[in-house]
Amino acid sequence: MNTITQPYSDQRQSGLPLSLIDSGESAVKHGADQLSANSFFNAFIRETATGQYVSCMQSRQLLLVVPxxxxxxxxxxxxxxxxGNSRHQFKLPLFIVEEGGDWQEIALLDAMAELLAxxxxxxDASAGxxxxxxxxxxQSIDNMREVMAHRQDDLDKLFSESINFQQAEQGLLCGHSIHPVPKSREPLSTQEAIHYAPEFAGKFSIIWLAVANECWVGESSEGGSERSSNAQAVVAGDFYELWRNDKSTHPATELLDNYSVFPAHPWQWQQLQRHSIINDMLGRGDIYVLGHSSNDWRATSSLRAIYSPDSDYMLKFSLSLRLTNSLRVLLPKEMRRGLEVRRIRNTTVGQEFSRRYPYFQILAEPAYAMLKPKxxxxxxxxTLVLLRENPFIGSSADNVCLLATLTQDHPYAEECRAARLVRQFAISQNLPIEKAVKTWFQRYLERVVEPLMIAQADYGLLYGAHQQNLIIRFDRLLxxxxxxxxxxxxxxxxxxxTLLKPELPELGRASENTLDERMANLLFVYYLFINSSFGLVSALASYGLCSEKKLFQQMRDFLIALRNGPRQDRSCFDYLLESDQLWSKGNFLCSVVGMNESTTEDPLAIYxxxxNPLKI
Structure with a gap:
């Protein structure tokens, strides 16, 4: 490693430059930009594999130099x-240096512009x-600053105190930790985001519509295909119960014959009314508005899925906006995947998996519907909306947290929530910190990783478990x-x-989600390991609780023991444990060329x- 000389200012443990300690507004901006820098540069470095590590002699500061x-x-x-093999923590300010010239501080956006030039x-990215x-x-930088200004007073609770399901979902301030534009959400305005985006901790009412039965279609895991009247009746019944339980502002309203209630997201309903096809349906009386709900609904971390603590179901909507890599409009084939999850649960395979892992639950999405012009x-x-099972009601909403909120960076370089949980566990059990980390991490491997790996290896069930799709329940901090x-x-x-065909002969056809071995292993490993588990390792190691090397060795030993069991399919274990390289999603490439990931024909085109840190 080379050494250099550099004019670099000291920093306190808070992670703030001395000049910002007494400036609240500047500190908020600095903290927000710190989060943006971590997400952007980690994505850039991972995909380009560029840069040289150097050490500054005066400050002993380690730097990454990008040509x-x-x-x-x-x-x-x-x-x-x-x-080492995962994610860096960067530290502002950044510097740019001419050949043989002086060091100059450079603003975050200007540094991004230099790289893009x-x-x-x-x-492959054009100038346009x-x-x-x-x-x-x-936009992402500005949005991050808005979030930090809005949630500044909540940081201690989000990172240090007990939180429930709703608070954890709305406590994910940054979003994707390895993505160049984690807070890009076009075309949502700032005021709309404050109202509807989870990171602003807002709440809102949904809109209930009455729709002529011939002007919508739906499908249920219990009622057959969307073309059947039985399917529509089952979905209509589910929606009706939600409407009644939602304490609508018009509880005495009686539906006209041959009409059904239909939920709409208030932001999406505004967008839909700009289209002539919806206005025509309104004008003909195919749709009329019943009113707003009285119950409060809140966005979960994904924004388009919403939660009410009083509802048996969450709702997930199509939203005509772009978040990170995709336009967030749902597709019918994706909706059918949720129905299949419910049906699989009732098969011999599903029941056996549930008996083996009663503490791991796959949340099914048992019904969906969309409007259809006469x-x-x-x-x-x-106009798609689906129902998702909601187990987080009453006290069941306590002591749970999505993995992304556990691992997200603190804006002022303090410990993440997962690291603080481990420290609390060490104190409660009077354990050395490294022993506490390994005990805590072993429980994560047993209760989170093992069920997902066995679902793949013994049953051929693939669940794309990235950090925002995994919700962890805790008992006494573990x-x-x-x-x-x-x-x-x-x-x-x-x-x-093969295993499910005897009971579900049509499985995977309408949902278009049967994968060959290579595709299945690459995608599965990216989500559960590169995105989720490697991210957790990085979060714990970044604060000196334990080295990455030791945690990766612990993970490898655990996976080898699982592989040595009576597995039906060891191919994913072999890829994960023996490959010199793993395939990771290119969020930077996807973003810079403006690709819509959800509709690309070849998902691996951006990988x-x-x-591989597990090839030890």
Whole structure:
């Protein structure tokens, strides 16, 4: 490693430069930009594998130096901690240096612009795509600052105190930890975000519509296909119960004959009314508005899925906006995946899995519906809504937290929530901190990783368990169980189709989610390991609780023991444990070229190789 000389200011343990300690507004901006920098540069470095590590002699500061070849300059990125095979913690301010010239501080957005001006980075991106992407970077930075200003007083609770399901969902301030634009949400305005986005901790009413029965279609896991009248009757009954239990502002309203109630997200309903097809349906009386709900609903971490502590179901809507890599309009094939999850649960395979892992639950999505103009053969995807099981009612909403909130960076370089839980556990049990980390992490492996790996290896069931899809339950500070949600990210290997075909002969056809061995293993490992479990390792190691190397060795030993059991399919274990490289999603590439990930024909087109930290 090279050494350099650098004019670098001291920092206190808070992670704030001395000049910001007494400036509240500046501190908020600095903390927000710290989160944006961590997400952006980790995505950039992972996908380009560029940069050289150097050490500053005066401050003993470790820096990552990124060459700007076309402008004959270098970008210096100070590091608070270096992730060996996972994720770094960067530290503002950033610096740019001319060849043989002086150091100059550079603003975060300007540093992003310098990187995007280098055509050697992501050469397939056009000038127009780079300009559009830089604008999204600007929006994401601004949005992050708005979030931090709004939630500043909640930081102690979110990172240190007991929180319930709702608070954990709305406590994910940053979003994706390895993504260049984690807070990009076009075309949602700031005021709309304050009202509807989870990170602002808002609440709102949904809109209830009455829709002529011939103007909507639906499907239920219990009622057959969307073309059957029985399916529509089952879904209509589910919606009706929700409407009555939702304490509608019009509880005495009686539905006209041949009409059904239909829920709408208030933001999406505003967008839909701009389309002539919806206005025509309103004008003909095919739709009329019953009113707003009286119950409060709140966005979960995904924004388009909403939660009420009084409802047996969460609701997930199509929203005509772009978040991170995708336009968030649901597709019928994705809706059918949620129905299949419920049906699988009732099979011999599903019942056996539940007996083996009673503490791990897959949240099914047992019904969906969408509007359909009179006489049309297809529904309108922008109006899709699905029901998702809600086990987080009453006291069951306590002592749970999604993994992304556990691992997210603290804006002022303090410990993340997972690290603080481990420290509390160490104190409560009078354990050395490294012993406490290994005990806590072992419980995570047993209660979260093992059920998902066995679902894949013994039953051919693939659950895309990224950090926002995993909700962990705790008992006395230790992981005791988990929930997987979001059936869009479910699939089946050939093993799964073979085992389930006798009871579900049509499995995977309408849902289009049967994967060959290579595709299945690459995608499954990315979500459960690269995104989720490696992210947890990085979060724990970044604060000095235990080294990454020891935690990766512990994970490897655990997986080897699982592989050595009577597995039906060891191919995923072999790929994960023996490959020199794993394939990781390229969030930066996807964003800079403006790809809509949810509709790309080849999901692996944006994946890239990375060193495998489990190949020890």
């Amino acid at each position: 700007l070849t076309e402008s004959h300059r270098k970008l210096y990125l100070p590091l608070a901690s270096r992730g 280098e055509s050697s980075y992501f050469p 795509q780079r300009a559009a992407f830089l604008n999204r970077c600007r 006489g049309a053969t297809e529904g309108i995807p922008e 992981p005791s169980g988990a929930y997987f949600r979001d059936c869009q990210g479910t699939a089946y290997s050939n093993l799964g189709i 890239h190789p990375m060193a």
